Every structure is written in structure tokens, then in C-alpha cells.
Amino acid sequence: MKKYICEIGPGNGYPGGILTVINDYMNSKYLKNFNLKHIVTASQKNKLLIFFFGVSYYVALCLLKKVQLSHIHMSERGICSRAIVIIKINRFFGIPTIVHSHGSEIIEYYNSLDDKMKKKFRNGMQDARKIIVLTPGWKMFWRKIVDSDKIVVIPNYVRIPKVTKKYYYDNKINLLFLGYIGDRKGTYDLIDAIQLLVSNGKKNIILRIAGNGEIDKCKRIIKEKNLESYIKIIGWANEEKKDKLLRESDILILPSHFESFGIVVLEAMAYKIPAICGDKGFTKELVSNGKDGYIAETGNPESIAKAILSISNNVSTFGKNGFIKVSQNFSEEKVIKKLSNMYNELLNIDDDGDNKC
Numbered sequence: 001m002k003k004y005i006c007e008i009g010p011g012n013g014y015p016g017g018i019l020t021v022i023n024d025y026m027n028s029k030y031l032k033n034f035n036l037k038h039i040v041t042a043s044q045k046n047k048l049l050i051f052f053f054g055v056s057y058y059v060a061l062c063l064l065k066k067v068q069l070s071h072i073h074m075s076e077r078g079i080c081s082r083a084i085v086i087i088k089i090n091r092f093f094g095i096p097t098i099v100h101s102h103g104s105e106i107i108e109y110y111n112s113l114d115d116k117m118k119k120k121f122r123n124g125m126q127d128a129r130k131i132i133v134l135t136p137g138w139k140m141f142w143r144k145i146v147d148s149d150k151i152v153v154i155p156n157y158v159r160i161p162k163v164t165k166k167y168y169y170d171n172k173i174n175l176l177f178l179g180y181i182g183d184r185k186g187t188y189d190l191i192d193a194i195q196l197l198v199s200n201g202k203k204n205i206i207l208r209i210a211g212n213g214e215i216d217k218c219k220r221i222i223k224e225k226n227l228e229s230y231i232k233i234i235g236w237a238n239e240e241k242k243d244k245l246l247r248e249s250d251i252l253i254l255p256s257h258f259e260s261f262g263i264v265v266l267e268a269m270a271y272k273i274p275a276i277c278g279d280k281g282f283t284k285e286l287v288s289n290g291k292d293g294y295i296a297e298t299g300n301p302e303s304i305a306k307a308i309l310s311i312s313n314n315v316s317t318f319g320k321n322g323f324i325k326v327s328q329n330f331s332e333e334k335v336i337k338k339l340s341n342m343y344n345e346l347l348n349i350d351d352d353g354d355n356k357c
């Protein structure tokens with residue numbers, strides 16, 4: 001009988017980073033030996049209805065004994081509660097569970113719970129066989145919730161494009177911001193940093209801001225500060241436009257006030273672009289300060305401006321170092337091998353592919 005490893009999480013009705021990861025797993029050639037099945041349990045619309053239908057379908061698969069492993073992709077808030085429901089179902093059917101912690105706000109969510117709900121959350125997560133976190137820093141939080149031996153670090157991976165990099169192709173320092181436009185992503189701190197650079201005579205810079213969010217507010221602030229010659233709002237960038245922006249950029253800046261992973265930093269490094277990030281959250285674990293990028297003080301435009309100047313003096317070396325790091329540690333082959341080993345461990349399959357159960 002054909003059995004599945006079920007990837008449980010959002011579908012096309014809930015686009016974002018988690019869906020991207022699920023789709024990457026479903027399409028990875030390095031996971032082709034596993035029977036992966038995507039179970040949709042989250043949507044931006046009709047949340048409860050989608051969850052009900054998704055769980056009902058999943059329970060039917062469990063009743064038919066077609067599920068061998070459950071991989072739950074979880075962020076924070078209500079999704080945590082729904083994850084606990086699925087964990088209980090798995091416990092009833094004796095199905096091993098992996099909980100994949102993606103969300104950047106789970107610490108804030110957990111701390112907001114009362115003691116009774118915190119205990120419920122801890123008890124639910126203890127029933128998981130493994131907890132996947134994206135960086136080593138996440139372990140500090142999860143050690144409060146589950147036993148340390150359950151926690152495994154598996155980062156998101158990035159594809160390594162073929163790039164012949166030419167820095168300052170137009171004789172300007174091309175800066176790039178990719179992400180949600182707004183205060184929590186540090187967009188306005190970055191604008192203030194550009195104002196500082198320009199006012200101090202650094203005129204050969206151009207910042208492109210690509211993403212959705214507070215576009216009109218951002219344009220208004222740029223106009224008020226007379227920075228329209230130095231900052232361009234691109235808006236949402238599809239994959240084709242994103243590729244073009246990365247190929248033409250010299251430094252990526254992600255000055256978020258908190259970021260759980262910041263995969264765009266690794267994407268930039270894959271294009272031989274140094275990265276600047278804030279010191280809050282866990283993206284800073286992806287950047288080797290002074291080697292492939294800089295970690296600026298979150299919320300401090302002067303610190304961001306200083307980091308831009310420091311990298312611009314030796315951008316090619318920074319870019320080369322970042323590319324080596326990504327190639328060696330964050331390629332699809334490297335990352336998926338870790339996941340594959342975990343699947344094999346939980347399925348009790350040896351290296352020759354023989355099921356020991």
C-alpha cells in the first residue's frame with residue numbers, strides 16, 4: 001500500500017514563505033524517493049472551512065493507514081492551535097510528527113499566553129518527535145518548550161544562479177531592499193540612512209525598494225525628504241523582476257526590527273551581493289560581520305549608513321565570501337540532505353533504503 005509523508009500547511013490561498021518551502025520540498029529532486037503529499041490546512045479566506053476540509057481529508061488518509069509521517073509547517077498564533085489538533089490526531093493514530101517552526105513572532109505569541117495556554121502549547125509540542133528550527137538561535141526559545149534532543153536546525157535553502165557579477169555597472173552604488181515596505185522591516189530607518197549619506201556628500205548611490213506594503217506612505221516620505229533622485233519605489237517584484245534587481249544590485253539591506261530567518265539575505269549572497277541586516281532577531285546568524293556583510297544596530301540609520309560605506313569600499317570581496325558561504329551551506333542539495341536524513345530516521349530506514357519496521 002502506498003503511504004505518504006504529508007506536508008501540512010498553507011496552500012495557494014495563503015501565499016508566502018511557508019508555501020514556498022512546501023513547494024520547494026514537493027518539487028525537489030532530492031526528495032523524489034519519498035511519497036510527499038501536500039495537505040492544505042490554511043488559507044487567508046475561509047480559514048476554519050479550509051482547516052476543516054484539510055483535517056477531514058487527512059483523518060481519512062490516517063484511517064486508511066496511508067500516512068507514515070506528518071510534517072507540520074507552523075508559524076504563530078492560530079496556526080499553533082491548529083497544529084496541536086493535528087499533533088493529537090497523529091498521537092491517536094501512532095504517526096510520528098515533525099513540527100517545522102517558521103514564524104518570526106512565535107516568541108511574542110507564546111509570551112502573550114496565560115499559564116494554562118502555555119502548558120497546553122508545551123504539552124502539544126512535546127508529542128512531536130522533532131522540531132525543525134531555521135537557525136541555532138531559535139533553539140534557545142524551543143528549549144523552554146521541548147527536550148533539546150528533539151530540536152534540529154534545518155535552514156531554508158536558496159538556488160544558486162549563474163552570475164557574472166559586475167559591481168557598480170552604472171558607476172553608482174546600487175542598493176536594494178526586498179520585502180514588506182513598512183516600519184517593522186526597517187524601511188524608514190533605511191530611508192533616513194540614505195538621507196544621512198546624501199547630506200554628507202555621498203551622491204553616487206541609488207536605493208531601489210521592492211515589495212508590497214506601505215507604498216504610498218513610503219513615496220510621501222521620500223518626497224518630503226527630497227530623495228526622489230536617490231530612492232526608487234519598484235513595488236512588488238515577481239521572480240523575473242527580482243532576478244534582474246539582484247543581478248544589478250551591489251548591496252542588499254534588510255534592516256528589520258525582527259526577522260526569523262530573512263532568506264532574502266541568502267538569495268542576495270547567491271548573487272554575490274553582500275548583505276546588511278539588523279541585530280534583532282535571527283537573520284544576524286546568517287551574516288558574518290565584516291566578512292560577507294554587516295550587522296547594523298536595528299533602528300539606527302547612522303549604523304546602517306556606516307555599514308553601507310564600509311562594504312562599498314570592498315564590495316567584491318564581501319560578495320565573493322557570501323557566495324562561498326551560500327554554496328557550501330545553503331544549497332538545495334546540502335539542506336535537503338539534512339531533511340532526508342531526518343525522514344529516514346523517523347521512518348526507520350537504513351542507508352540502503354530497506355525499511356526496518
